[in-house]
Amino acid sequence: MYATIFFTMVCIPFVYGQKEFYNNNKFKQLDEELPTPNVYRTGSGAPGAEYWQQKADYVIEASIDEKLHRLNGKETVTYFNNSPETLTYLWIQLDQNMRATDSDTYKIRQNKLKKGTNINQLAAIDGFPEYDGGHKIQKVTTSDDQDLKYTINKTMMRIDLPTPLKSGENFSFKIDWYYNINDRLLMGGRGGYETFAEDGNTIYTITQWFPRMAVYDDFNGWQHKQFLGNGEFALTFGDYDVKITVPSDHIVASTGELQNPDDILSETEKKRFDEAKKSDKPVVIVTQKEAEKKEKTQASDTKTWHYKAENVRDFAFGSSRKFIWDAMGVDINGKTVMAMSYYPKEANPLYGQYSTEAVAHTLEVYSKYTIDYPYPVAISVEASNGMEYPMICFNYGRPEKDGTYSPRIKYGMISVIIHEVGHNFFPMIINSDERQWTWMDEGLNTFCQYLAEQEWEDGYPSRRGPAENIVPYMKGEKDNITPIMTNSESLKQFGNNAYGKPATALNILRETIMGRELFDYAFKEYAERWAFKHPKPADFYRTMEDASAVDLDWFWRGWFYTTEAVDISIANVTVQDLDSQDPKVEVAKKKAERDNQPKQITTIHNEEIKLETRVDKRPELKDFYNSYDPLDADIEDYDNYKKYQSKLNKKDKEWLASKHFVYQLDFENVGGLVMPIIVELQYADGTSDKKYIPAEIWKMDDKVVSKVFVCEKEVTQFVLDPNRETADVDTENNYYPRKPEVNRFKLYKSGANQPRTYDSGNLNPMQKAKKNKK
Known part of the structure; x- marks a missing residue:
């Protein structure tokens, strides 16, 4: 009989000399991390031959009760099952339930007591208990009014189908609901209402307002992660037919095209x-004058605005009698798109001057780098916040009451408009899963925002995009940083992680690693492949490589999967003189080197006392070796030189005759993140030269690498990353010889000489200029 022996196998790192060895190569391919290509998503990053996605069409009737601040609605949803599977239930998103008093959002939010805590801050801890938030579902029925069984689980609702929904079939159902609109300035949020104390009128920004289909796709099945507040929205494309009933003096800005202008607009408004x-x-x-007139009268009757939108993933609108409205046509490759702005008088003159121009600019620039903007309108609504939806977004941009403004509010307003309008492309068209990966829409959009800002005016003060702007975040405490590839609800430093770092990474890819031509082609290819589809991170990574023939796995791994920082140091420089083998030349060099050696201290002291040696006293003691110099060339040296010369051609001799300097630079990867090495050689004659070494130099050793430079001129200074294009977090070790960092400081009196911003209560530059003229 054979004995049965059981082995317990434990995977442990191999230890040799107390050092752990494991495969942590920076250039290890991403194959293990990325999903296996299939018939739905290919290895090239393109949609597969059998790619599919669901569709949901909505017919909605909604009304706003201005006295109660309540939205009442009813909808008919037709859901198309284009998947190869049979479905027995559907999942609906009830995002307003995030504001219900029993919401997990409030339960998991950390709180700390602070000095000066006010009543509103205490009320916010429990989600403002006096506010009855959340979707109030009145009924759920089939299209022929038969009750449907449904279960609400926090921000998600499951509808159990009466019969299985097979592939290729569709199912229609109805939902009646209402919800109490939140006071956005008090409670925060992406949508809500704002009431102006001066005139008692309200601006409504209605978002996440109707029960919406969750995404069902080939990657996750149902995407029904709960909405906790940070992770935004995963949504299905469809067609919308929406009727919105509001007070008759309201102007409604909305996703889609207005279907009944004759019933809604005056002849003057239609002509304009x-x-x-x-x-x-x-x-x-x-006009502002017309809006101000309505502010004083406040109509008590209603009107219904009818909008339709095709192939959109969401629907939002704004409504107010305070709205001033302007518009212009924008030519996008032969198609006219209406760029429009809606804003209260409190936003003039700033909004009237810049908003619609910024909308038009965004459409033009983004269309150049992605796809032609496909929708008929693009709208910016001033609502003292920033949030995006198909064809419409809500932004801030109010000057001081005297009409002046600081540069911060001006450029902040232009930037937020560019950003929110830009979201039409990411994720409203290139429809990524925001609930899972915030960076896929915010990061890509922030990168395009940076391109648009830089095309707005020279020296535009972009907040995110330049490599050096992300340095403070990258060199921060690692315990307070998460990789970009982290679920939206688990991100630390949300803005830096999901907006700033990916935008910077893409800008570095474009400007430094790939070059504009390769990057722009691949980025546009990604946008065209995934327009009106649901891309995942792997689809982006693979497309960027597939369309450029650049292996970027090391880049995605370092920038997106780790929290490592860029810190490359010039650890050492070795200078080597070329050996010409000419005895005359080389002897002179050796003697000069010897003569420049420091003297021994004994020799120095002997010279000081003018010591006379015995040989000096007795010259007869001198022999051959007293005049012999071992560095002198002999006949054998000259013979060897003649043989060497005979083997050289004319070009070799000319090269040797010219002056050359040879330097070995040793580079150390201190931060861990491998990047290209960009080194500037500053010469003694005042000129300079920049050398670019691809990141692949780190392939065999990602800790220390060396590079030899042969120069025709003497180098006086070596500088790493001279244009601050790699986000190197420590520039002090970028110089050789080292250059001390200059720290500038200023003494301040308490409360004096502090930075002044538009909201500080101090005069902005425009106000000071006016004051100086008086």
């Missing part, structure tokens, strides 16, 4: 709108 279509400058459709 037609003029705007052909104008290359904004045309005011509802």
Whole structure:
């Protein structure tokens, strides 16, 4: 009989000399991390031959009760099952339930007591208990009014189908609901209402307002992660037919195209709108004077605005009698798109001057780098916040009451408009899963925002995009940083992680690693492949490589999967003189080197006392070796030189005759993140030369590498990353010889000489200029 022997296998790192060895190569391919290509998503990053996605069409009737601040709605949803699977239930998103008093959002939010805590801050801890938030579902039925069984699990609702929904079939159902609109300035949030104390009027920004289909796809099945507040929205494309009933003096800005302008707009407004279509400058459709008149009267009857939108993933609208409205036509590759802005008088003159121009600029720049903007309108609504939806976004941009503004509010407003309008492309068209990966829409969009800002005016003060701007975050405490590839609800430093770092990474890819031509082609290919589809991170990574023939696995791994920082140091420089083998030349070099050696201290002291040696006293003691110099050339040296010369051609001799300097630079990877080595050689004659070494130099050793430079001129200074293009977190070790960092400081009196911003209560530059003229 054979004995049965059981082995317990434990995977442990191999230890040799107390050092752990494991495969942590920076250039290890991403194959193990990325999903296996299949018929739905290919290895090239393109949609596969059998790619599919669901569709959901909505017919909605909604009304706003201005006295109660309540939205009432009813909808019919037709869901198309394009998947190869049979479905027995559907999942619906009830995002307003994040504001219910029993919401997990409030339960998991950490709180600390602070001095000066006010009543509103205490009320926010439990989600403002007096506010009855959340979707109030009244009924759920089939299209022929038969009750459907449903289960609400926090921000998700499951509808159990009466019969299985097979592949290729569709199912229609109805939902009636209402919810109490939140006071956005008090409670925060992406949407809500703002009431102006001066005139008692309200601006409504209605978002996440209707029960919406969750995404069902080939990657996750149902994407029904709970909505906790940070992770935004995974949504299905469809067609919308929406009727919105509001007070008759309200102007409604909405996703889609207005279907009943004759019932809604005055003849003057329609005429102005037609003029705007052909104008290359904004045309005011509802003037400030007309809006101010409505603010004083406040109609008590209602009107219904009818909008339709095709192939959109969401729907939002704004409504107010305070709205001024302007518009202009934008030519996008032969198609006219209406760029429009809606804003209260409190946002003038800043909004009237810049908003619609910024909308038009965004459409033009983004269309150049991604796809032609496909929708008929793009809208910016001033609502003292920033949030995006198909064809419409809500932004801030209010000057001081005297009409002046600081540069911060001006450029902040232009930037937020570019950013939120830009979201039409990411994720409204290139429809990534925001609930899972915030960076896929915010990061890519922030990168394109940076391109648009830089094309707005020279020296635009972009906040995110330049490599050096991300340095403070990258060199921060690692315990307070998460990799970009982290679920949206688990991100630390949300803005830096999901907006700043990926935008910077893409800018470095474009400007430093790939070059503009390769990057722009691949980035546009990604946008075209995944327009109106649901891309995942692997689809982006693979497409960027597939369309450029650049292996970027090391880059994705370092920048997106780790929290390592860029810190490359010039650890050492070795200078080597070329050996010409000419005895005359080399002897002179050796003697000069010897003569420049420091003297021994005994020799120095002997010279000081003018010591006379015995040989000096007795010359007869001198022999051959007293005049012999071992560095002198002999006949054998000259013979060897003649033989060497005979083997050289004319070009070799000319090269040797010229002056050359040879330097070995040793580079150390201190931060861990491998990057290209960009080194500037500054010469003694005042000129300079920049050398670019691809990141692949680190392939065999990602800790220390060496590179030899042969120069025709003497180098006086070596500088790493001279243009601050790699986000190197420590520039002090970028110089050889070392250059001390200059730390500038200023003494401050308490409360004096502090930075002044538009909201500080101090005069902005425009106000100071006016004051100086008096």
